[in-house]
Amino acid sequence: MMIVMKPSATEDEIQAVVTRIEDAGARAHPVNFALIAGPCTVESRDQVLTTADAVNAAGATMFRGGAYKPRTSPYAFQGLGVEGLRLLAEAKERTGLPIVTELMDARDLPAVLEVADVIQIGARNMQNYSLLSEVGRSGCAVLIKRGLSSTLEELLMAAEYVLKEGNENVLLCERGIRTFETAYRFTLDLTAVPVLKELTHLPVIVDPSHAAGRRALVEPLSLAAAAVGADGIIVEVHPEPDEAICDGPQQLRTDAFADYAARVEQAAAVAGKILHAAV
Ligand code: PEP
Ligand code: MN
Numbered sequence: 001m002m003i004v005m006k007p008s009a010t011e012d013e014i015q016a017v018v019t020r021i022e023d024a025g026a027r028a029h030p031v032n033f034a035l036i037a038g039p040c041t042v043e044s045r046d047q048v049l050t051t052a053d054a055v056n057a058a059g060a061t062m063f064r065g066g067a068y069k070p071r072t073s074p075y076a077f078q079g080l081g082v083e084g085l086r087l088l089a090e091a092k093e094r095t096g097l098p099i100v101t102e103l104m105d106a107r108d109l110p111a112v113l114e115v116a117d118v119i120q121i122g123a124r125n126m127q128n129y130s131l132l133s134e135v136g137r138s139g140c141a142v143l144i145k146r147g148l149s150s151t152l153e154e155l156l157m158a159a160e161y162v163l164k165e166g167n168e169n170v171l172l173c174e175r176g177i178r179t180f181e182t183a184y185r186f187t188l189d190l191t192a193v194p195v196l197k198e199l200t201h202l203p204v205i206v207d208p209s210h211a212a213g214r215r216a217l218v219e220p221l222s223l224a225a226a227a228v229g230a231d232g233i234i235v236e237v238h239p240e241p242d243e244a245i246c247d248g249p250q251q252l253r254t255d256a257f258a259d260y261a262a263r264v265e266q267a268a269a270v271a272g273k274i275l276h277a278a279v
Contacts, residue, residue, distance in 0.1 A: 033268040034205065034232030034278035035261060036100050038064035040247035041077070042084035050239045052091035054254035058261040061277040062118070063088070063097040064234055068104045069246065070124045077245045082111055089115045098277050100143060100234065106134040117279055118143050123175055123210075126150055126158045136165030141279045143171040143205060143234070148178050152192055152199065159202060171203045171278060172196055173234065176211025185213025185250070188221050193228045203231035203278065209250045215241070218252055219260055226267035232278050233264060 037055040042048050042065045052063050067084025069077065080087070088099050098117035103109060104125060112119060118141040125131055126147035135142050142162050146155045159170045174193060176186025188211035196204045206225035208218045222233050238244045238251040252260055265275055 031273050032231065032276035032278070033226065033265075033271075033273035034062060034203075034234075035060045035264060035275055036062040036064050036205070036232060036234040036278065037237045037252075037257065037261075038100075039066075039238045039244070040209075040236045040251060041066045041069050041245055042080050042087050043245050045087055045090070047239060048087045048091050049094065051237055051254055052095045052097065054239070054257055055237055055261075056095040056097055058258035059265065059275055060097065060257075060261065061232075061275055062100055062279075063091055063095065064100040064120075064236075065091075066102045066120075067112075068102055068108060070102070070104055070122045071246070081108075085111055085115050098279060100278075103131070103135060106131055109134060109138060113138060113140055116140060118171065121145060121158075123147050123150075126155065129158075129161050132158055132161035133165055136162035136167045139167050139169075141169035141171065142167065143173050143278075145173040145175045145207065146177065146189075146192070148186070150177070152196060155196075156200060159200070169279065171205050171231075172200070173205045173207055174211075174230075175207035184211070184217060186211045188212070188225075190224055190228050193225065193230050197229060204229075205232040205234055205278070206230040207234045209234075209236040209247070209252075212250055214249045215252060218250065219263065222260070222264050223267040226264055226273070227270055229271050231273070 037060040067079050069079035092099050100118040101116050102120040102122050103112045119135050121144045123145040162170050176188045179187040193204050208221035212218050236251040239254045241248045241251040
């Protein structure tokens with residue numbers, strides 16, 4: 001049974017109420033490691049199916065891809081919308097991989113629920129409380145990405161909005177935060193992993209792609225995330241990253257993904273985990 005954390009909770013109270021749910025079902029598979037892979041955004045049938053086949057063959061446990069994209073510029077590509085969801089459904093049908101996809105607007109919830117096994121709440125919407133409550137009421141599993149400048153307590157409070165609706169299927173995601181450093185896109189806060197695991201029973205997923213911003217950093221960050229005890233990784237993969245509509249420089253190449261996945265699997269094994277879908 002989840003106990004809802006008080007909005008003004010002190011650190012001690014967080015320890016007392018969010019943590020240590022001894023309920024046997026609360027965390028059925030603590031040794032599982034989810035490798036969630038796929039493109040930043042759904043661009044075309046060929047791109048989606050090629051990527052889904054490649055990551056499936058390499059042992060990924062779930063497929064990611066955005067049909068609704070939170071873009072900094074309102075003039076940038078905003079995603080294929082329902083057509084993107086249809087392509088994700090085709091990838092799921094073909095590979096059997098569960099789907100993780102972002103929801104930005106509660107009005108799109110019914111369409112997203114048709115295909116999503118896990119609804120992603122993006123970093124920019126982590127504090128969109130009405131959206132969190134709505135996905136909470138849907139009962140669908142939710143992956144909540146840490147806001148660009150959010151504290152861990154704020155992330156946990158965002159999770160509470162979902163949990164409060166009786167939906168306990170919440171995954172937390174560290175995806176890099178804003179710091180003074182400009183040498184890479186965001187600062188991946190790996191300390192957050194063991195700290196979140198002290199504070200809560202919820203699975204903690206790491207996104208090395210958005211933190212890194214460039215391909216060469218993605219594997220070392222992934223290995224570190226697995227070794228530090230993350231419950232999974234969500235990583236961007238594209239058949240032709242140079243042609244990608246968004247986030248090309250940070251996307252792994254499909255033809256390099258199998259080697260990458262094998263090394264991540266080894267790192268996860270060091271932390272005592274085996275590859276398994278997150279839901
Ligand atoms: C994404 O996963 O494609 C994404 C936009 O992530 P974030 O919300 O972490 O920036
Ligand atoms: Mn992206």
